[in-house]
Amino acid sequence: xxxxxxxxxxxxxxxxxxxxxxxxxxxxxxxxxxxxxxxxxxxxxxxxxxxxxxxxxxxxxxxxxxxxxxxxxxxxxxxxxxxxxxxxxxxxxxxxxxxxxxxxxxxxxxxxxxxxxxxxxxxxxxxxxxxxxxxxxxxxxxxxxxxxxxxxxxxxxxxxxxxxxxxxxxxxxxxxxxxxxxxxxx
Numbered sequence: 001x002x003x004x005x006x007x008x009x010x011x012x013x014x015x016x017x018x019x020x021x022x023x024x025x026x027x028x029x030x031x032x033x034x035x036x037x038x039x040x041x042x043x044x045x046x047x048x049x050x051x052x053x054x055x056x057x058x059x060x061x062x063x064x065x066x067x068x069x070x071x072x073x074x075x076x077x078x079x080x081x082x083x084x085x086x087x088x089x090x091x092x093x094x095x096x097x098x099x100x101x102x103x104x105x106x107x108x109x110x111x112x113x114x115x116x117x118x119x120x121x122x123x124x125x126x127x128x129x130x131x132x133x134x135x136x137x138x139x140x141x142x143x144x145x146x147x148x149x150x151x152x153x154x155x156x157x158x159x160x161x162x163x164x165x166x167x168x169x170x171x172x173x174x175x176x177x178x179x180x181x182x183x184x185x186x
Contacts, residue, residue: 012176018164019071022157026068026082029154033089034061053096060089073181076165083158090151097140097147104136 001009037057044050063085070078169177 008173012172022161023072030061030064056092079162083155086151086155090147093147094144097143101140
């Protein structure tokens, strides 16, 4: 390689920083979502809702990792896939939280079965029932807030990478792009 080629490679590496960062975030996020999917499945094996949530999270993790690899190969469609995947994951989490809130506040309380067997126990558990509902409201409201800001923010981040990728593809010599599209590191 000539000195000119080495200079072009160095310049391409510097200008690909924002793209590499998006690839790293997609990889980390995909692995994290996958880990939470496994934990959700393990701790919720008796709950059909938890199983559906875990499967949805597993699908989101798969899409995130796959699209991250495509972005590493400079595929412009990967950015849209990553952003939409985050919006879908956020929607899934919000639906789960809303469903859980609905069942918590419309169904029998967590202590209803125990309280039905003994009136004295029912009066002793009454304050705990209220506390349990309040804590449930706080937890599920927090899940909704996190889904809106974390997944929504990450979707915006991914969408913002489109212009960086377009600029990179426009100013980088074609031979470097061909090397990177062959799945070599940026």
